[in-house]
Amino acid sequence: GKPLNVLLAEDNRINQALVVMMLENFGHHVVVANNGEEVLALLEKEPADIILMDVQMPRMDGIEATKAIRNKEQGTSTHIPIIAITANAMAGDREIFLNAGMDEYISKPIGEGVLYEMLEGISDSAAEGPHPDAQLEQGAPPTLEQAP
Numbered sequence: 391g392k393p394l395n396v397l398l399a400e401d402n403r404i405n406q407a408l409v410v411m412m413l414e415n416f417g418h419h420v421v422v423a424n425n426g427e428e429v430l431a432l433l434e435k436e437p438a439d440i441i442l443m444d445v446q447m448p449r450m451d452g453i454e455a456t457k458a459i460r461n462k463e464q465g466t467s468t469h470i471p472i473i474a475i476t477a478n479a480m481a482g483d484r485e486i487f488l489n490a491g492m493d494e495y496i497s498k499p500i501g502e503g504v505l506y507e508m509l510e511g512i513s514d515s516a517a518e519g520p521h522p523d524a525q526l527e528q529g530a531p532p533t534l535e536q537a538p
């Protein structure tokens with residue numbers, strides 16, 4: 391697939407280094423954030439093709455950061471793919487991640503093959519155009535929540 395601008399959010403230095411190495415080996419460009427606040431600040435400066443988001447981070451965790459990003463995307467056709475990175479995924483966690491607005495998740499320790507496949511899938515779907523949800527939302531009638 392084509393090279394992607396990947397935003398990696400991870401507070402653990404060793405995991406940062408490992409994932410950056412893998413991503414650069416695949417030919418992607420990587421920017422690192424140490425917490426959710428840094429993710430939001432970096433996105434103000436330059437857009438990312440995909441965000442790899444550690445769930446547990448200090449100051450602002452991956453769930454909060456994802457909710458903030460999805461809030462900002464409301465009413466636009468933008469949908470940055472967000473992949474949760476998590477240790478000890480439990481039954482029901484996937485539901486929590488998806489409800490927060492994440493698109494998928496991968497478990498630590500991150501396998502190179504799993505990461506590669508995930509990013510290939512993202513760059514393929516990015517080539518197909520806007521996220522399908524974006525089109526649905528544009529044409530959808532207002533929901534009860536939006537009504538005055």
Ligand code: MN
Nearest residue numbers: 401444446447
């Ligand atoms: Mn962490």
